[in-house]
Amino acid sequence: MxxxxxxxxxxxxxxxxxxxxxxxxxxxxxxxxxxxxxxxxxxxxxxxxxxxxxxxxxxxxxxxxxxxxxxxxxxxxxxxxxxxxxxxxxxxxxxxxxxxxxxxxxxxxxxxxxxxxxxxxxxxxxxxxxxxxxxxxxxxxxxxxxxxxxxxxxxxxxxxxxxxxxxxxxxxxxxxxxxxxxxxxxxxxxxxxxxxxxxxxxxxxxxxxxxxxxxxxMGPLPHLVIRNLEGQSNVGIGGTVSRKANASNQYEIVIGVDFAARDGHWELMNTSVTMRLNSNKGDIAVCELSKIDQEKVLSLDLDGVSWMRVEMFGTFHQVYTMIGFTNPIYFND
The missing domain is CATH 3.20.20.140 (Metal-dependent hydrolases)
Structure with a gap:
């Protein structure tokens, strides 16, 4: 496990x-x-x-x-x-x-x-x-x-x-x-x-x-997964998506946050965080997550995307800043 x-x-x-x-x-x-x-x-x-x-x-x-x-x-x-x-x-x-x-x-x-x-x-x-x-x-x-x-x-x-x-x-x-x-x-x-x-x-x-x-x-743990790929298992952080697994460039992307990670060792001033899905094409999606709503599922056209990661922003120690990020998921043609 x-x-x-x-x-x-x-x-x-x-x-x-x-x-x-x-x-x-x-x-x-x-x-x-x-x-x-x-x-x-x-x-x-x-x-x-x-x-x-x-x-x-x-x-x-x-x-x-x-x-x-x-x-x-x-x-x-x-x-x-x-x-x-x-x-x-x-x-x-x-x-x-x-x-x-x-x-x-x-x-x-x-x-x-x-x-x-x-x-x-x-x-x-x-x-x-x-x-x-x-x-x-x-x-x-x-x-x-x-x-x-x-x-x-x-x-x-x-x-x-x-x-x-x-x-x-x-x-x-x-x-x-x-x-x-x-x-x-x-x-x-x-x-x-x-x-x-x-x-x-x-x-x-x-x-x-x-x-x-x-x-x-520095705070909660960001997550990123691509799922429901044809002929391929879910692909998480560090993994590679074969474009041949999909008939099109439309992908189901799951962006999440684990607010229990190192709980008690950090504190957010606001109850929500902003998750930016960043890539070689810049930001391709933005969503808000919180302890009540810890996951978003997006359907996106990823034509031309060779890598993507999540960048997590929020107010930390009275400063609005990037709190964390994931390493990329990659794409092979």
Whole structure:
């Protein structure tokens, strides 16, 4: 049985530049409603030495990771067993390091690509040359607390959209870049991963990041499904619709919101949210959803649409902003 699980995919302990232990981090993540988190200390995996004990004690999943931290950019690597050396990589040869991660069955994601760089944050601004974007598994398009209102995240979101429009199927996530255990007053974002209960946490996380079965939200969880396709099962987030399954370009689209997701860890000022169905052709539909009306079924002509996602807007912490989004559903001709 598959289900959506909230994860935090970018964290640090005092094994690099964090101000918290792995136990501190696990306790705080559990209290914020996360099912798990990835430990991604800078250039080291030593913080994972107590992983099994902390997992058992707190009852939370901890995913093995590491954040490559270079003068030319930061890249999160997840699901690796052995250290992959990046130190000899020039700005033009990041693909060699990525290949080493993929050989171990891991995934790579560009961290905070447009954050202010040196000397404020050494290498935080992404400058590596990507010759083949298909090698990159995901982009951290929302970084930090209350990510939707940060201009550097708007640039990252625009980069992701541009890549999708170029036909590159790349996932998008959030990452708090969590360093300290102090209580937070700003909204915390979660990356929701669609996982099979029987496949194991780490495999499920890696698989979801590869497949794009991901939604990101500071509040309720947005959903998107295309159903009643001729000769094809329902297609959800990260999936691909074969146009040959339909005799026409008319599709039945289900847009929904799960208001129970991480309930108690966020608060909407209004009772409703605006759901924008966005695509390579721009917005193609808009609807309002609430706790009373949590789903809308639309019949739309999707001629010329190669990908589409849901963007969820509402008033959050007295600001009207994007609260969350889904990764795309794709279309093959």
């Amino acid at each position: 598959s289900h959506w699980q909230p994860y935090e995919l970018h964290t640090h302990t005092f094994h690099s530049d964090g101000k918290q232990s792995l136990l501190d981090l696990a306790e705080a993540a559990k209290s914020l409603g996360f099912a798990g988190f990835a430990l991604t200390d800078h250039n080291t995996m030593t913080g994972l030495s107590e992983r099994n004990q902390v997992e058992d004690h707190i009852g939370i999943d901890i995913i093995q990771g590491l954040e490559w931290t270079t003068f030319f950019g930061h890249m999160v690597t997840l699901g690796i067993r052995d250290y992959v050396d990046w130190r000899q990589l020039s700005p033009f040869h990041i693909s060699r390091g990525i290949e080493g991660v993929h050989r171990q069955g891991g995934v790579v994601g560009i961290a905070h690509p447009f954050r202010v760089g040196s000397p404020m944050c050494t290498g935080c601004f992404w400058e590596f040359e990507i010759s083949d974007w298909d090698e990159v598994d995901y982009i951290e398009v929302w970084s930090g607390l209350f990510p939707s209102i940060q201009k550097n995240n708007s640039r990252a979101f625009a980069l992701w959209t541009d890549l999708l429009n170029r036909g590159i199927r790349i996932s998008a996530t959030s990452g708090r870049d969590w360093h300290v255990k102090d209580p937070v007053k700003e909204p915390v974002c979660a990356t929701y991963l669609h996982m099979d209960q029987d496949e194991g946490a780490e495999f499920g996380v890696i698989n979801a990041l590869r497949n794009g079965s991901i939604a990101v939200s």
